[in-house]
Amino acid sequence: MNNPFTLIVLILMLAMNSGCVTSSLYTAIKELRQQNTLGNEVDEKVLQRILSLRIQQKKMTESVSFSFKQHQSHLIPLDKYRLKKLLLQSVTKVILHVAPATADTSFAQIVLATQRADGVFKFIANGLRKVEIKFEPSQAVDTLIIVLES
Numbered sequence: 001m002n003n004p005f006t007l008i009v010l011i012l013m014l015a016m017n018s019g020c021v022t023s024s025l026y027t028a029i030k031e032l033r034q035q036n037t038l039g040n041e042v043d044e045k046v047l048q049r050i051l052s053l054r055i056q057q058k059k060m061t062e063s064v065s066f067s068f069k070q071h072q073s074h075l076i077p078l079d080k081y082r083l084k085k086l087l088l089q090s091v092t093k094v095i096l097h098v099a100p101a102t103a104d105t106s107f108a109q110i111v112l113a114t115q116r117a118d119g120v121f122k123f124i125a126n127g128l129r130k131v132e133i134k135f136e137p138s139q140a141v142d143t144l145i146i147v148l149e150s
Helices: 002-039 044-059 077-087 106-124
Strands: 061-067 093-098 130-135 143-149
Touching: 061 077, 077 106, 077 143, 093 106, 106 130, 106 143
Parallel strands: 093 130
Antiparallel strands: 061 143, 093 143
């Protein structure tokens, strides 16, 4: 009789111990899940700050487009005034996107486009600004796009 009693006690002890292990495993898994969800939360303040910086950056870049007549190499006075007014802002960098010009030969197209860029460059370079010139063959013919960065 002693044998079945010890067997029952032994089974009860195992059952109680396995229940404790199971509950402690459950608790540990639950805590790990909570830690993972806390680590994946987005800091709203940081996100708002990044968003506002992006908006400010977009506001600090402005572009203006100018069109030239055939064989015209300089900006007309009205366009010069418009550009001068834009340059009164605190502009640190200017990018000139020059398109091909309307001309008889491809060499004449490049020469005229270069003359246009040179004329605008001389007009802009009076200040202490960084000026970058890019030739854009895919841009509309006889146009000049100026990007101002602050």
